[in-house]
Amino acid sequence: xxxxxxxxxxxxxxxxxxxxxxxxxxxxxxxxxxxxxxxxxxxxxxxxxxxxxxxxxxxxxxxxxxxxxxxxxxxxxxxxx
Amino acid sequence: xxxxxxxxxxxxxxxxxxxxxxxxxxxxxxxxxxxxxxxxxxxxxxxxxxxxxxxxxxxxxxxxxxxxxxxxxxxxxxxxxxxxxxxxxxxxxxxxxxxxxxxxxxxxxxxxxxxxxxxxxxxxxxxxxxxxxxxxxxxxxxxxxxxxxxxxxxxxxxxxxxxxxxxxxxxxxxxxxxxxxxxxxxxxxxxxxxxxxxxxxxxxxxxxxxxxxxxxxxxxxxxxxxxxxxxxxxxxxxxxxxxxxxxxxxxxxxxxxxxxxxxxxxxxxxxxxxxxxxxxxxxxxxxxxxxxxxxxxxxxxxxxxxxxxxxxxxxxxxxxxxxxxxxxxxxxxxxxxxxxxxxxxxxxxxxxxxxxxxxxxxxxxxxxxxxxxxxxxxxxxxxxxxxxxxxxxxxxxxxxxxxxxxxxxxxxxxxxxxxxxxxxxxxxxxxxxxxxxxxxxxxxxxxxxxxxxxxxxxxxxxxxxxxxxxxxxxxxxxxxxxxxxxxxxxxxxxxxxxxxxxxxxxxxxxxxxxxxxxxxxxxxxxxxxxxxxxxxxxxxxxxxxxxxxxxxxxxxxxxxxxxxxxxxxxxxxxxxxxxxxxxxxxxxxxxxxxxxxxxxxxxxxxxxxxxxxxxxxxxxxxxxxxxxxxxxxxxxxxxxxxxxxxxxxxxxxxxxxxxxxxxxxxxxxxxxxxxxxxxxxxxxxxxxxxxxxxxxxxxxxxxxxxxxxxxxxxxxxxxxxxxxxxxxxxxxxxxxxxxxxxxxxxxxxxxx
Numbered sequence: 001x002x003x004x005x006x007x008x009x010x011x012x013x014x015x016x017x018x019x020x021x022x023x024x025x026x027x028x029x030x031x032x033x034x035x036x037x038x039x040x041x042x043x044x045x046x047x048x049x050x051x052x053x054x055x056x057x058x059x060x061x062x063x064x065x066x067x068x069x070x071x072x073x074x075x076x077x078x079x080x081x
Numbered sequence: 082x083x084x085x086x087x088x089x090x091x092x093x094x095x096x097x098x099x100x101x102x103x104x105x106x107x108x109x110x111x112x113x114x115x116x117x118x119x120x121x122x123x124x125x126x127x128x129x130x131x132x133x134x135x136x137x138x139x140x141x142x143x144x145x146x147x148x149x150x151x152x153x154x155x156x157x158x159x160x161x162x163x164x165x166x167x168x169x170x171x172x173x174x175x176x177x178x179x180x181x182x183x184x185x186x187x188x189x190x191x192x193x194x195x196x197x198x199x200x201x202x203x204x205x206x207x208x209x210x211x212x213x214x215x216x217x218x219x220x221x222x223x224x225x226x227x228x229x230x231x232x233x234x235x236x237x238x239x240x241x242x243x244x245x246x247x248x249x250x251x252x253x254x255x256x257x258x259x260x261x262x263x264x265x266x267x268x269x270x271x272x273x274x275x276x277x278x279x280x281x282x283x284x285x286x287x288x289x290x291x292x293x294x295x296x297x298x299x300x301x302x303x304x305x306x307x308x309x310x311x312x313x314x315x316x317x318x319x320x321x322x323x324x325x326x327x328x329x330x331x332x333x334x335x336x337x338x339x340x341x342x343x344x345x346x347x348x349x350x351x352x353x354x355x356x357x358x359x360x361x362x363x364x365x366x367x368x369x370x371x372x373x374x375x376x377x378x379x380x381x382x383x384x385x386x387x388x389x390x391x392x393x394x395x396x397x398x399x400x401x402x403x404x405x406x407x408x409x410x411x412x413x414x415x416x417x418x419x420x421x422x423x424x425x426x427x428x429x430x431x432x433x434x435x436x437x438x439x440x441x442x443x444x445x446x447x448x449x450x451x452x453x454x455x456x457x458x459x460x461x462x463x464x465x466x467x468x469x470x471x472x473x474x475x476x477x478x479x480x481x482x483x484x485x486x487x488x489x490x491x492x493x494x495x496x497x498x499x500x501x502x503x504x505x506x507x508x509x510x511x512x513x514x515x516x517x518x519x520x521x522x523x524x525x526x527x528x529x530x531x532x533x534x535x536x537x538x539x540x541x542x543x544x545x546x547x548x549x550x551x552x553x554x555x556x557x558x559x560x561x562x563x564x565x566x567x568x569x570x571x572x573x574x575x576x577x578x579x580x581x582x583x584x585x586x587x588x589x590x591x592x593x594x595x596x597x598x599x600x601x602x603x604x605x606x607x608x609x610x611x612x613x614x615x616x617x618x619x620x621x622x623x624x625x626x627x628x629x630x631x632x633x634x635x636x637x638x639x640x641x642x643x644x645x646x647x648x649x650x651x652x653x654x655x656x657x658x659x660x661x662x663x664x665x666x667x668x669x670x671x672x673x674x675x676x677x678x679x680x681x682x683x684x685x686x687x688x689x690x691x692x693x694x695x696x697x698x699x700x701x702x703x704x705x706x707x708x709x710x711x712x713x714x715x716x717x718x719x720x721x722x723x724x725x726x727x728x729x730x731x732x733x734x735x736x737x738x739x740x741x742x743x744x745x746x747x748x749x750x751x752x753x754x755x756x757x758x759x760x761x762x763x764x765x766x767x768x769x770x771x772x773x774x775x776x777x778x779x780x781x782x783x784x785x786x787x788x789x790x791x792x793x794x795x796x797x798x799x800x801x802x803x804x805x806x807x808x809x810x811x812x813x814x815x816x817x818x819x820x821x822x823x824x825x826x827x828x829x830x831x832x833x
Contacts, residue, residue, distance in 0.1 A: 060544060
């Protein structure tokens with residue numbers, strides 16, 4: 001099971017989602033799908049307002065595999081000029 | 082220039098790090114470049130936009146009959162011509178927002194929310210007729226109370242811009258329709274750390290709306306044909322965003338709109354959205370002819386997106402040795418009429434350049450009757466950095482410590498956690514501080530009446546999606562095509578990276594920025610991403626072309642691929658044989674056809690850019706007039722592909738930050754109307770105001786880019802606000818906490 005952490009700056013956006021939890025997913029795609037099943041609407045935010053970091057690195061390719069020991073951080077997506 | 086950049090290792094890099102002439106230079110200095118307002122097409126109609134004279138009003142009705150009857154008028158549109166949309170979050174470059182708000186920014190429907198909000202538009206045979214027609218449109222307004230001050234907007238009795246708006250991130254009982262977004266984080270034991278501190282500095286820092294100040298106004302030409310196919314010609318930071326947003330606002334497929342990029346005369350984040358394009362499209366459809374809309378300077382100030390104003394309360398604690406032990410920060414960002422996307426970057430950039438074990442940071446975004454704010458170089462970072470770096474200066478003075486050494490002691494290093502918890506990669510803040518310490522500026526004696534300020538800061542930068550194609554002309558010329566508008570010299574950088582990869586001369590590479598139907602998607606040129614992300618795509622595409630060139634050589638020589646190497650722009654095979662890129666390209670038709678490769682990628686591995694600025698500033702004690710007399714910008718640039726353009730980014734960012742600190746502010750009267758919508762009254766720095774901005778490029782290469790690139794465009798606007806304010810503090814003995822630091826404010830402070 002991968003450990004998911006909703007970083008504190010985002011917790012207001014996910015009031016129903018616990019700050020930390022474990023989830024069974026083989027890839028980030030699968031993780032996002034599972035999250036959206038459990039908390040509908042999360043996937044939309046993950047595509048726009050939220051970035052995903054796996055084991056300390058921001059992920060651009062959601063096919064990246066998750067290990068049982070993976071730590072997944074959901075962090076704010078930062079705009080630029 | 083003091084160039085401390087690491088030189089490419091001999092024999093490894095031959096083009097990267099050199100300073101060739103930019104490919105777009107001649108057109109620009111001879112006035113031949115075609116910018117947004119310059120573009121014309123046969124049968125073109127001129128458009129004009131009617132804008133609200135009120136900061137807040139209901140639109141009871143709009144009567145356009147007299148305008149439509151005027152000779153020469155071919156079309157009139159209002160909000161009623163725009164399709165009704167369902168609320169939907171859409172990506173707009175790096176940011177995102179509700180498509181309804183995007184649509185309303187182009188044209189008000191039920192209400193106007195700021196002076197200058199578009200309410201109707203006309204297309205006519207001449208610009209004079211179009212303007213005359215605007216005067217014939219009657220809008221019946223019900224004027225509503227307005228709110229310009231963000232703190233007032235948060236009160237329970239404040240006029241509401243969007244009564245239905247839900248506060249994103251608000252807790253129970255914590256919402257307000259004028260507060261669009263709230264965030265908060267806390268770590269460690271903040272109260273205990275303050276209780277044990279050797280020194281505490283606190284203050285309330287205020288900044289106003291400031292405009293990016295690009296010289297080229299917004300403009301768009303649209304031609305929407307009867308068969309539904311449309312073309313738009315516009316300058317922007319991202320023509321793919323123009324396509325997607327215009328398609329979403331008008332409810333048409335993206336493929337029906339082809340957007341052609343034009344030369345851009347400055348954007349700095351302010352040209353990542355849309356204002357005119359859907360309006361020009363609707364006018365064109367009604368008129369059956371192409372339509373051009375061009376903003377005046379007055380319209381640019383009143384109706385496009387400046388940077389948010391801010392109120393930042395900061396409290397910092399440190400031990401006697403200068404170790405930062407706690408931070409408490411609460412900030413308000415004034416987003417104007419519609420929600421923006423800067424609170425998270427405000428939070429991330431507040432103390433992200435230092436290790437502070439105990440922190441409580443909260444921020445909110447407030448809506449006011451001002452134009453909707455947009456990105457401006459490192460959006461959301463300079464405002465909070467001004468407060469934090471000013472407070473550090475106060476703390477250092479209280480503890481009688483060295484401002485540079487304190488920053489060095491607390492600076493983040495690779496592996497340290499960012500505010501969001503993700504560890505930093507190969508960052509170079511420490512190297513920047515060390516370079517600043519080693520620079521002669523830092524230890525140069527100060528003349529009478531001159532003060533010195535120091536500040537550091539950073540911007541996270543970005544990667545994201547880009548597409549690039551590399552093809553060979555029959556004579557071996559390398560043709561690079563991207564979808565990334567060139568704002569800061571990226572055509573030169575792309576050509577240099579392609580030349581480096583292919584091992585050919587820079588002069589044999591030509592770069593084109595293609596329209597949305599001629600190349601795959603690329604995200605906006607913003608977030609300091611283009612040289613990094615689009616550059617990666619160019620390098621990968623060049624690598625594929627090399628592989629193909631080698632394959633063609635094996636066909637010509639009838640040898641194995643393993644026997645062929647690529648160096649010096651040529652294939653080298655068995656028995657000392659070689660074929661140049663020109664020779665292989667000339668035989669391409671007989672060895673498999675034209676040679677080209679395209680790469681689309683979502684670039685990961687981007688790294689933040691850190692900067693340290695030193696400002697010497699002279700103050701006239703009789704008038705309060707200040708003048709920057711020496712300025713040095715130090716920055717970790719990863720590796721500079723074209724050092725001159727990197728230095729240009731550093732200088733440009735510094736100058737814009739100095740303007741923010743000393744001169745620039747939106748000034749509203751009691752009626753909620755903007756008083757200084759022009760460059761005479763909104764004073765951006767000009768060359769005669771400033772000394773040469775010295776630059777020091779520190780190169781800590783990014784291991785996730787083939788040539789070590791980090792974004793460089795945004796970090797340099799982060800430190801100047803505090804660097805200037807700290808210099809004013811140094812020379813006057815007074816801490817000024819409200820920007821801009823105008824002569825009257827400095828003079829008044831010096832009287833106390």
